[in-house]
Amino acid sequence: VQLVESGAVSVQSGGSLTLSCSTSGYTDRDYCMGWFRQAPGQEREGVARIDNYGSSSYADSAKVRFTISRDNAKNTLDLQMNSLQPDDTAMYYCAAGFSLNGCSGSWGAVFDGMDYWGRGTLVTISS
Numbered sequence: 001v002q003l004v005e006s007g008a009v010s011v012q013s014g015g016s017l018t019l020s021c022s023t024s025g026y027t028d029r030d031y032c033m034g035w036f037r038q039a040p041g042q043e044r045e046g047v048a049r050i051d052n053y054g055s056s057s058y059a060d061s062a063k064v065r066f067t068i069s070r071d072n073a074k075n076t077l078d079l080q081m082n083s084l085q086p087d088d089t090a091m092y093y094c095a096a097g098f099s100l101n102g103c104s105g106s107w108g109a110v111f112d113g114m115d116y117w118g119r120g121t122l123v124t125i126s127s
Contacts, residue, residue, distance in 0.1 A: 005019060018078055021076065022076055024075060037123075038093070047092070049068065050069070068080075098113075
């Protein structure tokens with residue numbers, strides 16, 4: 001199983017960008033996918049998650065500004081990010097999980113349920 005995020009990107013504060021993740025290596029469509037991020041010196045945190053049927057949820061920091069989407073036919077996962085701020089600067093990781101809980105529960109539970117991770121892509125927001 002492989003997850004590959006799009007390349008590093010840098011934008012100015014207030015700008016927008018879309019991260020993409022290409023997935024391969026598994027045929028089971030019933031899995032949770034999500035975006036996580038890790039800023040320097042901080043723990044990895046959840047940003048957005050989406051189940052096999054398109055039901056999504058967001059961390060408070062991402063609500064309103066970010067939109068997660070997936071295309072099961074193309075095996076891709078996207079994260080549209082708007083109104084970006086310097087605090088959004090971080091490594092962003094794509095992940096997929098096959099746990100029975102799927103995308104439900106706390107962010108900690110979803111994090112623990114992720115089985116595969118991409119290598120991450122650096123997003124830098126300049127003020």
